[in-house]
Amino acid sequence: MMREPSSSSGLFGLLAEFDRPERLVDGVRHAREAGFRQVDAYSPFPIEGLAEELGFRDQRVPWLTLIGGMFGAALGYGMQVYTNESFQIDIGGRPLIANPAFMLITFELMVLFAVLFSIGGMLALNHLPRLNHPLFGVEAFHLTSKDKFFLVILSNDRKFDREKTRSFLEGLDPVRVNAVGYSEEPV
Structure with a gap:
């Protein structure tokens, strides 16, 4: 079982794991409709419509x-x-x-x-090369290169509240929700 990061290490965000790409796209859509703007998604392959749902229009x-x-x-x-x-x-x-x-x-x-x-x-x-990222501390995150899909809501979002955001993510029916800290310790 994953433990919550301590307040001294700081919170990077909350990470929801999904088992299908359609559920990730739906999760991003619901998060954007709920008012979250600091949202990111990770997938082992490109998903049609995901960039549009994330609001990615960088040229x-x-x-x-x-x-x-x-x-x-x-x-x-x-x-x-x-x-x-x-x-x-x-x-x-x-x-x-x-x-x-x-x-x-x-x-x-x-x-x-x-x-x-x-x-x-x-x-x-893309701030690369980045040798370490807070998401690398999540045990299951390595599955994003195989068959899992992840949605993270960053803690610097103006609407982010730890408990309300966790409840929102759990309402999307993910496989699991993890808290991601900034420290290099596993969270």
Whole structure:
């Protein structure tokens, strides 16, 4: 049996475990309808409609990818223009700025920087790499990579009250509800 975290360790949130993806989506929907905004869900695979129920509409990674691509293309093109202007070599009367010849490096650097910005931005926005997370202290949480589905309501939610939130989560008929503390001790 899991023990409640002590008040000195602090409470991260309450975690409800579900056995089917539909129940997780319903749980998230009911939590959002009840007024909880600091809600997160964990699943072993993508679930259709879950992101919408969570209110996930973050578009920062696509914008970072666009910015990275534009930066890479400008860098690739500018680097070639600078090199040809600074170190002029007359080869058969050809122009110094030859756009068709510059497109290969321009394209390659556009792709490189778009990928680097998108991966770097995704890692930074997800606060990764994160070697430890409060949920790792929950004994059953490792099942989220196999066949279980978890809903957590964070304690920093304005509507969060330990007992009322626990009652609400138990009303969703989960397999179990666990309290998750910030400490590295098992809770």
